[in-house]
Amino acid sequence: MTRYAYFGLFLVALAAIVYVLMSAATGKPDGNSYQGFAKGEMAKLDFGSAGQPIPAGTFTDTDTTQQTLEIFKGKxxxxxxxxxxxxPCEKEMPALGALQTARASDxxxxxxLSVDSPEDAEYAKRRLTELGAANIAFRHAPMDNGDVIYGAGVRGxxxxxxxxxxxxxxARLAGDADWASADAVQFIDAAIKNAAR
Known part of the structure; x- marks a missing residue:
């Protein structure tokens, strides 16, 4: 090979290395480290929005104050x-209650977040208990003040x-899931463990 051919190969290799390094240096988590845990019931997880920040919109907290999801930072x-x-929301609520019982901690x-109308807030609060999720705090984010909903890209x-x-x-999951399944608990455990690093 001529000296120019070697130089051309060197430039192609250098460009490939720079591309890989620049892709890795963006620092944006893409969920790939969790995809291995997306099995069974969790195979429906979508990692396409991984890396997006918590939406800034407000919701009514348990003590009727306006809060943002920022209050949960660190958890x-x-x-x-x-x-x-x-x-489907009501169908999965008992499993969410069971997950809360199994894994709730600091x-x-x-x-x-209930998206029911303000007129239905008390009914939604009561319904949360009836559905077996009394251990989950009632929080309300009506759709007419939907920044916390639409800011998160929720479409259904x-x-x-x-x-x-x-x-x-x-990651996110659109539709109902068995959040108390072994696959779901394993996925949540992986997220908690990874956060502790």
């Missing part, structure tokens, strides 16, 4: 957007989004 949270008029919490209900303690999205 891995599973945010579930649900409504009483949504049968490192993890299930955050259920239920939608459940896992955020790390840094407030960055890990």
């Amino acid at each position: 891995t949270i599973l945010v579930n957007y649900w409504a009483t008029w949504c049968p 490192k993890f919490e299930v955050v259920a 209900f239920p939608t459940t989004i896992l955020y790390g303690p840094d407030g960055i999205e890990i």
Whole structure:
């Protein structure tokens, strides 16, 4: 080979190395480290929005104050957007309650945000208990004040989004799931363990 051919190969190799390094240096988590845990019931997880920050919109907290999801920073949270008029939402609520019972700690919490209308807030609060999720604090984010909903890119209900303690999205699941399944608990455990590093 001529000297020019070697030089050309060197430039191609150098460009490939620079591309790989630049891709790795973006620092944006893409969920790939969790995809190995997305099995069984969790195979429906979507990692396409991984790396997005917690939305800035507000919701009404248990003490009726306006809060943002920022209050959970430092904790891995599973945010579930649900409504009483949504049968799949109600179907998965007992499993979310069971997950909260199994894993709630200073490192993890299930955050259920009811998107019911303000007139239905008391009914939604009561329904949360009736569905076997009394251990999940009632929080309300009506759709007419939907910054916390639409800011998260929620397009249907239920939608459940896992955020790390840094407030960055890990994965999301549109539709209902068995959040108390062994696959779901393993996925949540992996997220909590990874956050502890």
